[in-house]
Structure formats: structure tokens, C-alpha cells
Amino acid sequence: MQEIINLINEMSPYLLLGFLLAGIMKAFIPDTLYKRYLSNSNFKSVLNSMLIGIPLPLCSCGVLPTAMGLYKQGASKGATTTFLIATPQTGIDSIIATFSLMGLPFTILRVFAAIITSVIGGIMVNIFDKEDRVIIDKDNGTTSHKERLSFKGKIVTTLKFAYIEMMQDIGKWLMIGLLVAGAITVFVPESFFALFADNTLLNILFVLLFAIPMYLCATGSIPIAVALMLKGLSPGTALVLLMAGPAINFASILILNKFLGKKTLIIYLTSIILGSITFALIVDNLFPREWFTSHLNEIKECCTTSTTIFNIVCTIVLLLLLINAFILKYFVKQKCSCTDQTCTCHKSINEESKLYQKIIIEGMKCNHCKANAERAIMSVKGVSKVTIDIVSGEAMIYGNFNINEIISSIEGLGFKVKN
Secondary structure, three states, X not given: OHHHHHHXXXXXXXXXXXXXXXXXXXXXXXXXHHHHOOOXXXXXXXXXXXXXXXOOOOOOXXXXXXXXXXXXXXXXXXXXXXXXXXXXXXXXXXXXXXXXXXXXXXXXXXXXXXXXXXXXXXXXXXXXXXXXXXXXXXXXOOOOHXXXXXXXXHHHHHHHHHHHHHHXXXXXXXXXHHHHHHHHHHHOOOOHHHHHOOOHHHHHHHHHHHHOXXXXXOOXXXXXXXXXXXXXXXXXXXXXXXXXXXXXXXXXXXXXXXXXXXXXXHHXXXXXXXXHHHHHHHHHHHOOOHHHHHHHHHHHHOXXXXXXXXXXXXXXXXXXXXXXXXXXXXHOOOOEEEOOOOOOOOOOHHHHOOOEEEEEEEXXXXXXXXXXXXXXXXXXXXXXXXXXXXXXXXXXXEEOOOHHHHHHHHHOOOOEEEO
């Protein structure tokens, strides 16, 4: 517990700042920006996708429906692949958290590795898996709900997204990461990675073996990487964990194979795996180890030095926000989404509409997943409103609609439907 508390005290101010910046991006950047520049199968589209994806605060599961939504709206396979590689590895919250625990050199390295692997992956897809597609709803000239909000409304959206939705999405995985990091610190012998000290490649393959199938959050994987480095894991091998862990899991493999095809899937996997191995070997053999480990000395010393009042206050605030987000997610009834602002979502079924149907959506793990599912359902003709419970996956859909269109729309994002 002492190790976990030390890590939280070190990270909490940066996490609160990272969540706030993520909320500002959500509230103030128009949704149309993410679709407008990604349609062509060329280098510019890939570059745009990388620039959009790097700062976006999307976790490993949230990026999948978002990317599939972009693809359905007209983004090319190359741009979609770039987005899928770059986004889960970074995010503004993860970048700031990396800086807090691992220092500036490692932060720059992590972002640079994400940029190179995502761009190469997108270019390779454009070359070897070309496609002719009709752009759907690239820019229909409508004004989004976000753009209609007042400045006060955007501030509320910023705080809600930052300290409720982001907390709900990342909080669990962050706590798991901290618990794992604490367990590694206590139970893994100091000499464990010395067994592989003379074989960097074996270390890398060992980390890849357990990182690829796991679900690892970009932010939650940071304390695990720090704990492993404190036990002697090389900086390059730690980078492999931070790259491959968040970017690859069984869900992403299945969805890419289904919607983008085997060629794109192979290029996607090859870009991340070979890219992470290459960067690991470069870091461990061409750069001074001290560049990436000097910041760890501060982590080691944190147990013997006094923690500032500011860090303690930030930790308390962070934990209270996490508890609040947990209560809202699991114990407060979910609100619904309507086709217009006059919709009275709070009314009962009998008062509002007798035309409704309940389905179960499998695969939703975060608020990004829920938001994408809501948008997909609301786009179907005849739907007046929808209520989705992210915990159970239950969706109550109101209106006079074709259920097969609902199912097709949801499955197009990579989710499964039971009705």
C-alpha cells in the first residue's frame, strides 16, 4: 500500500491536469474536424489522422468504435489504421502522466514512437490494401450539439467529461495498474530481470507475450512499466509494454479482421510489433540508459522524503472524484439521448411512448463506446430516444423503427447485439 500511495501522490497533480485538458478538447474542438480531413488514401490523410489521434484521450476499447465510426463516415483504411495505432498509445492525459513518472526523455520517446509506427502503418495500408469508397456524410453542413453550446455549457461539458466520464473510463484500469505496480515492487525479486540481462531481445519477446493479449490502458500501464524498470527492466523493453499493451488486444484484432480485412489487420499488427521491437533495440543499444532512468531515482527516494501538502490535496481530490464517478456509473440511473432538445427523457415509458424495444449491447467498456452506440442508434429512422446502461449493456430504444437497422448500425461499430 505504501508503494501505491507513493505512486498516486507522484501522479495525482498531473492526472488532474491531464483529465482537465482532455475535457477542454472534448468540449471546444468540433466533432466535424475528426472526419473532414481523413477521407483520402494518401499521406496527407494519414498525417492528419496521426495529428488528431495522438492527443485524443481515448482508451484501448473506446478507440475501436470511434475509429469504426470515422471509417463509416468516409475515413480511408490507411487513416483509420493510423488512428487505431496512434490514439491508444498516447492521449493528453497519458502523455502528462508519463512525464510525471518517467521524465521528459521517455515522454518524448513514447510520443515519437507512436507517431512513426502509426504513420508507417497507415502508409503501408494505403499501398497494399487500396480501396474505392463513397464518402458518407463527410460534412452535411449541420451544426453539432457541441457547437450550439454556450461558453458556460462548454465549461460544464469540460468538467463533466474530465472528472466524471474520463474517471469512469480510466479509473478502474488506473487502479488496477497501481495495484499491479505495487505487487511487482513487493513480490518481484530485485535480480529477476538480471536473468535476461545479456539478452535484450528475449526480454522484449517476454514482455510482448503477456502485453499483446491483455487489455492495458495507456495511463494505467505507466505505473506497471515504472515498477518493472525499478526491478531492472530495460527502458526499451518498458517502451514495448507501453506501445503494444494499449494498442493491441483480442478485441481490436477481431474487429479489424471483420471490418477492415486481413491485409489491414496484418499491417496493423506488424507495424506495432516490429515498431516496438525496433525502438526498444535502438533505445537499449544506442542511447545512454541514464537518459531514461534518472527520473526513477526520484521515485525511489519518494519513500524517504516528505510529500508536499499540494500532492496530498491532489491525491485526496483525485480519490474523491474517482469514488463519485464510480457511484454515478454503478448506482445512478442512466440518462437518455433524444432526437431534439424538447424531448422529455425523464418521463416514464407509458407517458412518453408505448413503442419501445430492449436490446443488450455487448462489448461496451467505456463512455466513448456508449456515446458511439447512442449516435448509431439515433441515426436510424424512426428512433425518438434511447437509454443505454453501460454496466449491463441494456439499451431501451423508443420510436417506430426497424430493429434490423438498429442491429446493423450497432454491429457496424464492432459491438454485438442480443434482443
